[in-house]
Amino acid sequence: MKQSMAMKILSRNLLEGELIQGNEIKIKVNQTLTQDSTGTMVYLQLEKLEIDEVKTDLSVAYIDHNMLQQGFENADDHEFIKSVAKRHNIVYSKAGGGICHQVHLERFGKPNTVLIGSDSHTPTGGGLGQLAIGAGGLDVAIAMAKGFYSIVVPKIYNVKLKGQLADYANGKDVILTILQELTVKGGTGYIMEYTGEGVKSLSVTDRATIANMGAELGATTSIFPSDEKTKEFLVAQGRGGDFTPLEPDHDAIYDATLEIDLCDIVPMVACPHLPDNVKRVRDINGLKIDQVAIGSCTNSSYTDMMKAAKILENNRVHEDVSLVISPGSANIMRILAENGALSTFIQAGARILESGCGPCIGMGQAPKSGGISLRTFNRNFRGRSGTMDAEVYLVSPQTAALSAVKGCLSTPEYLDLDLKVDELKSYGKNESYFIYPKEEDRNAPVAMGPNIKEVPVGEKLGEKIEGKVILKVGDNVTTDDICPSNAILLPFRSNVPYLSNFAFSTLTPDFKKVADEHDGGIIVGGDNYGQGSSREHAALVPLYLKVKAVIAKSFARIHFSNLINAGIIPLVFENPVDYDAVDFLDDVEIPDILGTIEVGKATLVNKTKNTSIRLISVFSERQIEVLKVCGYLNYMKDHER
Ligand code: MIC
Ligand code: SF4
Numbered sequence: 068m069k070q071s072m073a074m075k076i077l078s079r080n081l082l083e084g085e086l087i088q089g090n091e092i093k094i095k096v097n098q099t100l101t102q103d104s105t106g107t108m109v110y111l112q113l114e115k116l117e118i119d120e121v122k123t124d125l126s127v128a129y130i131d132h133n134m135l136q137q138g139f140e141n142a143d144d145h146e147f148i149k150s151v152a153k154r155h156n157i158v159y160s161k162a163g164g165g166i167c168h169q170v171h172l173e174r175f176g177k178p179n180t181v182l183i184g185s186d187s188h189t190p191t192g193g194g195l196g197q198l199a200i201g202a203g204g205l206d207v208a209i210a211m212a213k214g215f216y217s218i219v220v221p222k223i224y225n226v227k228l229k230g231q232l233a234d235y236a237n238g239k240d241v242i243l244t245i246l247q248e249l250t251v252k253g254g255t256g257y258i259m260e261y262t263g264e265g266v267k268s269l270s271v272t273d274r275a276t277i278a279n280m281g282a283e284l285g286a287t288t289s290i291f292p293s294d295e296k297t298k299e300f301l302v303a304q305g306r307g308g309d310f311t312p313l314e315p316d317h318d319a320i321y322d323a324t325l326e327i328d329l330c331d332i333v334p335m336v337a338c339p340h341l342p343d344n345v346k347r348v349r350d351i352n353g354l355k356i357d358q359v360a361i362g363s364c365t366n367s368s369y370t371d372m373m374k375a376a377k378i379l380e381n382n383r384v385h386e387d388v389s390l391v392i393s394p395g396s397a398n399i400m401r402i403l404a405e406n407g408a409l410s411t412f413i414q415a416g417a418r419i420l421e422s423g424c425g426p427c428i429g430m431g432q433a434p435k436s437g438g439i440s441l442r443t444f445n446r447n448f449r450g451r452s453g454t455m456d457a458e459v460y461l462v463s464p465q466t467a468a469l470s471a472v473k474g475c476l477s478t479p480e481y482l483d484l485d486l487k488v489d490e491l492k493s494y495g496k497n498e499s500y501f502i503y504p505k506e507e508d509r510n511a512p513v514a515m516g517p518n519i520k521e522v523p524v525g526e527k528l529g530e531k532i533e534g535k536v537i538l539k540v541g542d543n544v545t546t547d548d549i550c551p552s553n554a555i556l557l558p559f560r561s562n563v564p565y566l567s568n569f570a571f572s573t574l575t576p577d578f579k580k581v582a583d584e585h586d587g588g589i590i591v592g593g594d595n596y597g598q599g600s601s602r603e604h605a606a607l608v609p610l611y612l613k614v615k616a617v618i619a620k621s622f623a624r625i626h627f628s629n630l631i632n633a634g635i636i637p638l639v640f641e642n643p644v645d646y647d648a649v650d651f652l653d654d655v656e657i658p659d660i661l662g663t664i665e666v667g668k669a670t671l672v673n674k675t676k677n678t679s680i681r682l683i684s685v686f687s688e689r690q691i692e693v694l695k696v697c698g699y700l701n702y703m704k705d706h707e708r
Pocket of ligand 2: 132166188363364365427428445
């Protein structure tokens with residue numbers, strides 16, 4: 068009794084350890100998903116684990132990020148992933164099939180199970196009552212190879228919903244309201260658990276939108292109950308048999324609570340350059356815009372598309388605006404083609420993209436210089452759109468569609484139009500993009516294109532760590548900063564040496580030069596270091612450049628694990644003001660590094676300033692062992708065979 072929904076699933080899947088907040092436990096993984104931009108590293112590492120077939124009930128490899136094929140690189144990566152999928156009993160979802168999170172929600176996600184995905188927005192599955200967690204690529208490879216995932220038991224944040232959303236509002240406006248309240252680090256260390264009467268009124272897709280952007284709160288994941296709405300959604304997707312109910316015990320214990328009346332939710336907008344820089348749309352109504360993009364794993368469901376279609380019907384996109392629409396899955400695209408919504412979009416003057424991440428990760432549709440882009444996406448970090456000086460605002464599909472017509476940011480609150488869209492009773496299926504594993508393909512050779520390079524592995528730890536501070540950065544540095552992604556760099560996700568040329572290039576032009584000059588060194592960061600994407604490249608690139616430790620005020624969860632997995636030591640200032648006592652190019656040393664890792668306390672000797680600073684580390688026993696052998700791959704070789 069007294070169990071929250073998350074605790075129920077964790078206890079059911081518990082393999083090792085005690086379910087006490089702060090403890091690291093091992094849980095059984097039922098499903099995994101990968102996408103192509105993190106996937107090549109996942110599958111390179113999976114091959115190293117020398118398995119026959121995956122230990123999960125279901126593993127799916129999606130191709131949705133690297134869809135532009137300006138050269139051979141992306142196509143080679145897809146071929147590589149397909150070949151590994153065939154060898155190890157993994158379902159392969161071809162390019163064009165749709166965005167991993169949306170397709171997984173439609174086709175595979177199951178309430179009451181654990182899903183681990185190599186993408187930070189894996190929590191989208193929480194909309195279905197699935198405990199869906201984003202992780203680094205190696206963690207996902209290990210989940211496939213061994214069937215488990217190690218996680219520190221999080222605290223549980225109860226978001227109690229009451230009331231009902233107006234038709235002009237969207238799950239997006241709910242999560243933007245929460246981001247305004249809690250900020251991009253407000254969910255760190257928590258699972259966000261949504262309960263209350265208000266849940267009943269939310270469609271599964273609105274729930275999924277909210278769960279999706281829980282990633283922007285820094286939360287481990289987000290979860291909704293599995294109820295009548297969930298059942299209806301699964302039945303409509305032809306998967307009624309996958310339904311099981313989920314709700315918290317009436318006396319469930321929570322660590323924090325936030326109450327939200329859905330009746331109070333109005334259209335919201337996240338202003339440049341962070342998802343928590345939120346205002347009411349009505350407060351900046353009239354802002355002139357150049358581009359509108361509707362899609363991404365946050366807002367590309369059937370209901371989202373139809374809300375946009377209702378607004379665009381018999382209307383025309385403003386002459387100064389480029390509207391681009393990418394439906395979340397091939398099945399949604401098919402439905403829109405059949406019900407006429409696609410022709411509404413085209414008639415209105417929209418540009419239609421194939422189903423995939425597209426502009427969300429800078430794969431095309433970069434705005435013009437200094438352009439203002441309104442997007443239904445989840446991240447508006449500087450430069451992510453592909454244009455460094457563009458300004459990206461995040462909104463709902465309703466706000467986006469109306470603004471595209473008006474040519475300026477416009478709130479749908481006062482629109483005299485029925486915006487209600489119900490879920491379909493039957494979504495049908497589109498199986499044509501899936502390749503299901505077949506016994507006769509199990510010995511297919513691994514297809515390695517010339518751009519696919521080895522995964523770097525950590526070097527043995529010496530007695531101490533010494534070197535220069537080769538970079539000092541501020542708060543909320545993202546993995547997009549550490550290892551930028553855009554149409555030019557995404558094709559090199561399987562080539563860490565090449566990517567290393569661009570490390571931190573959004574913040575400084577010559578990080579690699581400095582790292583090379585000093586033979587690596589130490590990075591100093593602020594609060595929430597490594598927020599955003601799950602890409603382990605943000606650890607592998609620094610590893611390749613011989614970064615030995617990162618010292619920050621605090622870390623984002625997935626990046627913290629990725630650093631440890633790579634064998635780079637993440638340490639925290641015991642006293643955050645000491646951040647000011649270390650400067651770029653200071654000569655520093657951490658003596659007795661092994662002892663430090665074990666006791667969780669360290670001293671940073673600043674030889675330049677002749678001072679010393681106290682650092683702390685909070686590592687689980689497993690993480691200590693991983694760091695001692697310089698990375699999780701090395702550890703797996705010794706421990707889990
Ligand atoms: C993102 O939205 O930032 C991405 C691109 O989907 C990443 C994964 C990646 O970097 O490949 C994520 O969210 O984890
Ligand atoms: Fe793709 Fe964007 Fe979703 Fe990341 S956030 S998975 S890039 S659609």
